[in-house]
Amino acid sequence: TQSTRPQRLLGAVQKNATRGHPRSVIQAIDHFCRNKEWAMNVGDEKGCILDSVVSEVSPATVLELGTYCGYSTVRIASRLPPHAKLITLEFNPEFAVIARQVIAWAGVEDKVQLVEGASGDWIPRMKEQFGVKTFDLVFLDHWKDRYLPDTKLMEECGLLRKGSILLADNVICPGTPDYLEYVRNSPRYESQYFKSHLEYTKVEDGLEKSVFLG
Ligand SMILES: Cc1ccc(Cc2cc(O)c(O)c(C(=O)NC/C=C/[C@H]3O[C@@H](n4cnc5c(N)ncnc54)[C@H](O)[C@@H]3O)c2)cc1
């Protein structure tokens, strides 16, 4: 039977990356997406911005919305301080199966909890289910029309504290206009745009970094 793109991406990781070396996993995926098949990973250009935010925040608790194949999961997890935890939500079981294997190949599985399910269902259960108080960093990279409702839900569930950082992918392409308008105009956020390009292309895109002011 035909393989899927995520399966072919995983194959490229297993063929070209070294087990336990997250950087080689990232390089293998970027090479595959540049030279074989484009895939919606945050990519190496925006990935460097993500890296610098993770290093700057040095978060103890991270939430990622939209795991896909686990590219940004590996990128974030490989830069977390010891004992830090990354919870990543993915509701497509087929993608979750691939992401678990990519995460394992990179050797970062003990920092990552991949939860299969929808953000809307799981955000309200973070405290009771995973003993999370608040998130120091949230990386939003799931369906673009979910960024705003999920941000409001995180506020309502008390998952954000003064200083929590939201980092959102694709605020230009595909675009998240309602989310951008909210974080840029709400007195509860201090927002900053990092101009970049849509992964593996010359099309403009960027990340929006928003600090929750409490
Ligand atoms: C016009 C156009 C099209 C595509 C692009 C290119 C482009 C570039 C990008 O960086 C992109 O991130 C995207 C994009 O669409 N990303 C959506 C990513 C979803 C993943 O997250 C999963 N998921 C979606 N909603 C939820 C949810 N509630 N709870 C849990 N998981 C969810 C899905 O199961 C997928 O694993 C697209 C640019 C322009």
Ligand SMILES: [Mg+2]
């Ligand atoms: Mg994206």
